[in-house]
Amino acid sequence: ETGVTQSPTHLIKTRGQQVTLRCSSQSGHNTVSWYQQALGQGPQFIFQYYREEENGRGNFPPRFSGLQFPNYSSELNVNALELDDSALYLCASSWEGLAGIGDTQYFGPGTRLTVL
């Protein structure tokens, strides 16, 4: 059983650019959630994808967008990068069944994004 993987590990961009981060979910999982972890803080929920659709969104602007593919992998896209977007971006996968509280989320190693 493979765990959650993310790519790239590190990324440096300049203000105004666009970035795409990738995540492969753990085998058997159908849901991917994305979190932003600023230095010295706990992770903050960006959004979640289930069955290739956005299943919930935190307090992040529309320039943060995502996709989920039929194999349950996912992408996080950030447009018009700002300095404050510098953070560790975490992907977590889980199994979600019918309506109700979701199951345990398992995290990948993250992508460290630096915006200059």
Add this chain to the structure above:
Amino acid sequence: AQSVSQHNHHVILSEAASLELGCNYSYGGTVNLFWYVQYPGQHLQLLLKYFSGDPLVKGIKGFEAEFIKSKFSFNLRKPSVQWSDTAEYFCAVNSNNNAGNMLTFGGGTRLMVKP
């Protein structure tokens, strides 16, 4: 909106000392509760979780946590810490609200265990 508070930001202990890390949450509905640990240079790992049943849950590496519903608390404990427990610990709450099955994290507690 739900929130999670971890009152201890930094904790320094000697080996064999007992550990208790506080976690309080604000949410009136049904919740799942988690403790995650982030060892230096490693990714977030699940330490233990509470979904229902016995409010005293046991996790990996000798950790346990007690859910006290009346106090909205889920404190993490370990009777005797080891140097290898040096890490950052995050309490998290999961609820199925309009934002999907999101995890709300506390700010984390950085634990240093002196050998």
